[in-house]
Amino acid sequence: MKHTFPKIDLHCHLDGAISPETMFELAQERHLELPADSPETLRPFIVCDPQCRSVNEYLTKFELPTKVLQDREALARVAYELVLRSEKQGLGYLELRFAPQLHTRKGMSQREAVEAVEDGVRIALKQCRSLRAGILLCAMCIGQASDNRQANLETVRLADSCRSDLVRGFDLAGAEGLCALSDFGELFAIARQAGVPFTCHAGDSQGPETVRTAILDFGASRIGHGHHIFEDKELCGIAAERGVTLEICLTSNVQCETRPSYEAHPAKALLDMGVRVTLNTDNPIIAGVTLDSEYDLALARCGFEETDLLRMNRIAAQAAFMEGPERETLLRRLDEAGE
Numbered sequence: 001m002k003h004t005f006p007k008i009d010l011h012c013h014l015d016g017a018i019s020p021e022t023m024f025e026l027a028q029e030r031h032l033e034l035p036a037d038s039p040e041t042l043r044p045f046i047v048c049d050p051q052c053r054s055v056n057e058y059l060t061k062f063e064l065p066t067k068v069l070q071d072r073e074a075l076a077r078v079a080y081e082l083v084l085r086s087e088k089q090g091l092g093y094l095e096l097r098f099a100p101q102l103h104t105r106k107g108m109s110q111r112e113a114v115e116a117v118e119d120g121v122r123i124a125l126k127q128c129r130s131l132r133a134g135i136l137l138c139a140m141c142i143g144q145a146s147d148n149r150q151a152n153l154e155t156v157r158l159a160d161s162c163r164s165d166l167v168r169g170f171d172l173a174g175a176e177g178l179c180a181l182s183d184f185g186e187l188f189a190i191a192r193q194a195g196v197p198f199t200c201h202a203g204d205s206q207g208p209e210t211v212r213t214a215i216l217d218f219g220a221s222r223i224g225h226g227h228h229i230f231e232d233k234e235l236c237g238i239a240a241e242r243g244v245t246l247e248i249c250l251t252s253n254v255q256c257e258t259r260p261s262y263e264a265h266p267a268k269a270l271l272d273m274g275v276r277v278t279l280n281t282d283n284p285i286i287a288g289v290t291l292d293s294e295y296d297l298a299l300a301r302c303g304f305e306e307t308d309l310l311r312m313n314r315i316a317a318q319a320a321f322m323e324g325p326e327r328e329t330l331l332r333r334l335d336e337a338g339e
């Protein structure tokens, strides 16, 4: 482990974080058909090739996880394993997210899905020395906003009614650009009214106008990806002034071709402009990354300096959906690591 300060991952999808070994076992136990007969041969169906430059290839990697994660036991197990793996990798805080509505194919309710993930995280945290964790519930964009409006309304209401020491916020994920982001405004209005902290995927495959909608219309203080804000300098100024935090995921952006290369990623330029930038994994197993490997790439290919890493983790600690004392402890640990 190269970067030994308590690292923070604010943007990590549970269904992008299942190891091939676990996927294989879960599928076997459930008598599901797999395209491979061992965890090793299953790996290429789950993990993107490092040279992957296609969002379509990237998205195919989510088919198996969704198939396997249709009962409480499977969801709890992958959540449990993600938390323990994160502790091993030296994280101080992990905010994992998932879309409960993707796990209702075999009769599990959204609420049951949330409880299962909570169970897995809670049991894992008991075995962790220094890691803290939170869960965000994602609504999904799968087409027109009306296509799954009821399911999305249920998700945002669950983000409120299930709020706990673990369930901490709300997000909108899925494909960008199938309809106008503003069509999802009612979800964020509900979150705002209920005081549920939220973030929103925007400005990744779509342009800065979606980030504008998320910040100015929804009132988002955090944006999932959001790097295309760079093309709108006025909006960059607004984001910097308002303290909006971008959850940047370098490798995911390159693999999904929303940026042509690491060298062409504007993350460092944004940070230097005063925009609050954080580095995250997005889908650690699918993308084949850890925070350590992302930091190495950030230093080697994106122009970041060592001191930026601590700075961005302080930003992440400030933007995390956590209570005051927990945040102070995390910031203190980061300060001590920087001395």
Ligand SMILES: [Zn+2]
Residues within 6 Å of the ligand: 011, 013, 173, 201, 224, 282
């Ligand atoms: Zn994401």
